[in-house]
Amino acid sequence: MEIEALIRPDLAALEPYTPIVPFEALSARLGLPVERIIKLDANENPYGPAPGVREALARYPFYAIYPDPDQTELRAAISGYIGQPTERIICGNGSDEIIDLLMRLFVAPGEAVVEAPPTFGMYSFNTGVVGGRLVQVPRDEAFGVDVEAIAAAVEASRAKLIFLPSPNNPDGSLLPRAAVERLLELPAVLVVDEAYAEFSGQSVADLVGQAPNLVVLRTFSKWAGLAGLRIGYGLVPEPIIRHLWKIKPPYNINMAAHVAALASLAAVDELLANVRRIIAERERVFAALAAMPQVRVYPSAANFLLVRLRNGDGRAVKQALEQRGILIRHYNKPGLQDCIRISIGTPTHNDALLEALSDLLQN
Numbered sequence: 001m002e003i004e005a006l007i008r009p010d011l012a013a014l015e016p017y018t019p020i021v022p023f024e025a026l027s028a029r030l031g032l033p034v035e036r037i038i039k040l041d042a043n044e045n046p047y048g049p050a051p052g053v054r055e056a057l058a059r060y061p062f063y064a065i066y067p068d069p070d071q072t073e074l075r076a077a078i079s080g081y082i083g084q085p086t087e088r089i090i091c092g093n094g095s096d097e098i099i100d101l102l103m104r105l106f107v108a109p110g111e112a113v114v115e116a117p118p119t120f121g122m123y124s125f126n127t128g129v130v131g132g133r134l135v136q137v138p139r140d141e142a143f144g145v146d147v148e149a150i151a152a153a154v155e156a157s158r159a160k161l162i163f164l165p166s167p168n169n170p171d172g173s174l175l176p177r178a179a180v181e182r183l184l185e186l187p188a189v190l191v192v193d194e195a196y197a198e199f200s201g202q203s204v205a206d207l208v209g210q211a212p213n214l215v216v217l218r219t220f221s222k223w224a225g226l227a228g229l230r231i232g233y234g235l236v237p238e239p240i241i242r243h244l245w246k247i248k249p250p251y252n253i254n255m256a257a258h259v260a261a262l263a264s265l266a267a268v269d270e271l272l273a274n275v276r277r278i279i280a281e282r283e284r285v286f287a288a289l290a291a292m293p294q295v296r297v298y299p300s301a302a303n304f305l306l307v308r309l310r311n312g313d314g315r316a317v318k319q320a321l322e323q324r325g326i327l328i329r330h331y332n333k334p335g336l337q338d339c340i341r342i343s344i345g346t347p348t349h350n351d352a353l354l355e356a357l358s359d360l361l362q363n
């Protein structure tokens with residue numbers, strides 16, 4: 001029997017998601033100890049979790065017991081942080097899981113999902129997994145979205161979901177509030193992915209509940225340094241969230257993530273001080289890159305910078321930096337081949353990156 005013939009043909013043909021190389025494997029490949037690697041490739045937080053997180057994780061006594069499927073305590077704590085009622089909050093195994101749940105809830109095979117590339121890869125990935133049809137409305141040269149083109153695409157394709165991050169990954173540009181308000185007039189659900197909102201100081205979370213079709217996604221991965229523990233959440237109006245609860249895996253939030261998120265919310269001031277450090281570094285690195293004639297750097301409201309190499313390919317620069325123990329991201333996608341994305345690290349990390357990059361570009 002040909003087992004592969006039993007697999008859904010659309011999934012058998014799906015492009016695999018490009019996995020990241022685990023830290024330990026990379027350390028072995030480069031012959032460098034983990035402490036010597038400067039990891040600026042995945043928009044993680046260089047300061048890590050709040051100190052209270054490690055203590056809370058060590059102290060928690062009930063790891064043998066399943067977590068609360070209703071996430072009651074966690075949702076109450078998030079409500080205090082974000083200013084939305086618990087009834088509009090649902091937590092996921094990273095905000096990635098909320099993207100997946102929204103796709104499953106709304107998109108039947110063949111139905112359309114709209115995104116504006118270049119953008120975060122999970123929207124196209126999850127559209128593929130549910131057999132949806134991806135409708136792409138490209139951004140302009142400065143990565144701005146064409147709101148009326150999106151509106152036209154939604155009408156023409158009868159799309160059910162629109163995914164737009166603010167700030168956008170990979171460039172860090174913001175979605176103007178007026179654009180959100182215009183897109184909410186459409187007969188589709190608008191998902192504003194605010195994974196990096198703490199770095200931008202701008203949010204439309206306050207609009208959730210006022211419009212029936214706005215969902216906002218947030219995460220603890222970036223500002224709170226919990227990317228490895230997987231905890232994010234959606235702010236979702238009641239008529240939608242009722243159905244999301246029905247399809248959510250009951251124990252999707254593991255107890256370690258739950259404990260760590262609560263401890264982070266008890267240390268918001270410390271964590272936001274780290275966010276301010278990262279923002280200050282982003283502006284310093286931006287200025288240093290802007291002074292390099294060989295590159296163009298784009299303004300960013302997130303914890304990373306997109307850099308276009310005026311005459312060079314991103315892959316070569318990525319590989320040369322990797323040899324020096326510095327990891328950054330490069331792109332194979334159309335329009336981005338000559339681009340690299342640099343996550344903001346500590347001042348020491350950023351100095352090492354700037355020095356290595358300037359050295360490479362001059363030689």
Ligand SMILES: Cc1ncc(COP(=O)(O)O)c(C=O)c1O
Pocket residue numbers: 042043093094095096097120165168169193195218219220221227230231232
């Ligand atoms: C725009 C955007 N949304 C969501 C995520 C994923 O967040 P999480 O770690 O909560 O799944 C990322 C991570 O890089 C991102 O860039």
